[in-house]
Amino acid sequence: MEAWSHDRWRIPLPEGHKFPIDKYERLRRRVEADGVVIHQSEPVPWEWLEAVHDADLLARIRDGAMTVREQRGLGLPWSELLVERGRRSVGGTLGAAAHALAHGIGMNLGGGTHHAGRTFARGYCLFNDVAVTLARLRAEGRARRALVVDCDVHQGDGTAQILGPDPDAFALSLHGARNYPFERIASDLDVDLASGTGDDEYLAALSDALDTALAFDFDVAFYLAGADPWEGDRLGRLSLTKAGLRARDEHVLHRLTPRAPVVVVLAGGYAPDVDDTVEINAATVDIVRSLS
Numbered sequence: 001m002e003a004w005s006h007d008r009w010r011i012p013l014p015e016g017h018k019f020p021i022d023k024y025e026r027l028r029r030r031v032e033a034d035g036v037v038i039h040q041s042e043p044v045p046w047e048w049l050e051a052v053h054d055a056d057l058l059a060r061i062r063d064g065a066m067t068v069r070e071q072r073g074l075g076l077p078w079s080e081l082l083v084e085r086g087r088r089s090v091g092g093t094l095g096a097a098a099h100a101l102a103h104g105i106g107m108n109l110g111g112g113t114h115h116a117g118r119t120f121a122r123g124y125c126l127f128n129d130v131a132v133t134l135a136r137l138r139a140e141g142r143a144r145r146a147l148v149v150d151c152d153v154h155q156g157d158g159t160a161q162i163l164g165p166d167p168d169a170f171a172l173s174l175h176g177a178r179n180y181p182f183e184r185i186a187s188d189l190d191v192d193l194a195s196g197t198g199d200d201e202y203l204a205a206l207s208d209a210l211d212t213a214l215a216f217d218f219d220v221a222f223y224l225a226g227a228d229p230w231e232g233d234r235l236g237r238l239s240l241t242k243a244g245l246r247a248r249d250e251h252v253l254h255r256l257t258p259r260a261p262v263v264v265v266l267a268g269g270y271a272p273d274v275d276d277t278v279e280i281n282a283a284t285v286d287i288v289r290s291l292s
């Protein structure tokens, strides 16, 4: 198996910051030790980001001129490294997509930055890797219609802003009803789950949602395998076990892979002990490997 990582671009963060910067390196080391070949993600050119994001927003990000309000919404301190890392995170999803188109499935050990919209960058998300990758695949004539299955515990508002009005894309988001973001933008299908939802209820809702989503024809699928629906997550509010998350990944991937190439990205995970998030992510990698 091959996968993409940008963990060497570590952003400077204040002591005690909630963003789990350690998970990227720990996950890469763990799966590399298991024999996964790691490609270093390349930074995407700004023109490719401009296909999706507002040019003024991009200029403010590039020049370190985001407003105080924008920086607070992003939740990460601006630095040149932050921007470089963001461009490489998108590059990883592009690499994984190229691999998926050739081999059926590909994975970025990062990405899933679904709170980045056309006109905003918030919730730890600078650029929308999935939307930029789709725009690039279309520009190259390699795919047109896309299905996004977003199982991060937070609603995919940025993806919804970009792909919601797009008739050639279907965005499904399964998330905690009482969770960030509190101002929503509607996806093609939003599934709001009550706080405390456990494995069985979650998997039933997922299966129903996929019945609807899979009525859509698509050339490529993106799966956001967020680790944050886990019962121990600090920002989650749902109560899935690690076995339940594994069953979720298997269910999604076993239904998507027969239909089209699938690009898997990490999205969130905020376990108090980062190794729990890494364990959940590594289980996703194992399932991807079994399908590679």
Ligand SMILES: [Zn+2]
Binding pocket: 152, 153, 154, 226, 228, 267, 268, 269
């Ligand atoms: Zn999340």
